[in-house]
Amino acid sequence: MNVVIINMIKKIVKILFIFTICFSFVTKVFAANDFNKYNIIMDIDYSTDYNRDDDMNTNCQDFAPALKTVGIIIIIIKILIPLIIIVKSSINFLSIVMSGEQSELKKQAQKLGNALIASVLIFFIPKFVDAIFSFVENYSESSDAKICRACLFDPYDPSCTNYADKAGN
Numbered sequence: 001m002n003v004v005i006i007n008m009i010k011k012i013v014k015i016l017f018i019f020t021i022c023f024s025f026v027t028k029v030f031a032a033n034d035f036n037k038y039n040i041i042m043d044i045d046y047s048t049d050y051n052r053d054d055d056m057n058t059n060c061q062d063f064a065p066a067l068k069t070v071g072i073i074i075i076i077i078k079i080l081i082p083l084i085i086i087v088k089s090s091i092n093f094l095s096i097v098m099s100g101e102q103s104e105l106k107k108q109a110q111k112l113g114n115a116l117i118a119s120v121l122i123f124f125i126p127k128f129v130d131a132i133f134s135f136v137e138n139y140s141e142s143s144d145a146k147i148c149r150a151c152l153f154d155p156y157d158p159s160c161t162n163y164a165d166k167a168g169n
Contacts, residue, residue, distance in 0.1 A: 060148035064163035067148060071155030078126050082119035089115035126153055 060067065089112045096108040130153040136145055151160040 060144045060151065061163045064147060064151055064160060064166075067151035068155040068160055068164045071152045071160070074126055074152065075155070078123050082123050085115050085119045085122070129153075 093108050093112045096104050130149065133145070133149040133153070147159060147163055150157040151164065154160065
């Protein structure tokens with residue numbers, strides 16, 4: 001047992017060492033306020049094709065196409081992962097039943113039950129997060145939260161597709 005812990009600590013130290021080396025070569029990053037402080041002249045046009053407010057309340061409108069893509073990926077994952085878990089657990093359970101080993105049958109039945117519970121939880125995790133987002137949306141003065149929520153959890157909702165199509169053009 002101690003060897004396993006020591007090997008795990010060695011791996012963590014190696015990973016931290018690699019991150020430290022990588023981030024030590026990162027150059028200094030200037031924030032937006034630092035440009036004037038260091039007399040850096042930047043001639044960048046931040047305007048976009050569509051009408052955008054620069055009050056930072058339109059982040060979800062600006063990123064609607066990306067959020068819609070993430071929403072589609074969430075739908076695929078929440079259906080595909082539970083199916084894979086259920087099929088794999090069912091195949092394992094069926095192989096134990098066919099072999100006729102009574103001692104392993106109870107263990108495999110418990111594993112199948114745990115897999116079914118995990119599948120249901122994985123399927124409903126996006127709904128739980130959606131419920132939390134709905135609380136934020138209800139207490140937010142901006143309609144931007146509604147766009148984020150629609151694009152992430154219902155990517156084919158008109159409140160998402162309208163902004164995704166507008167930003168994509």
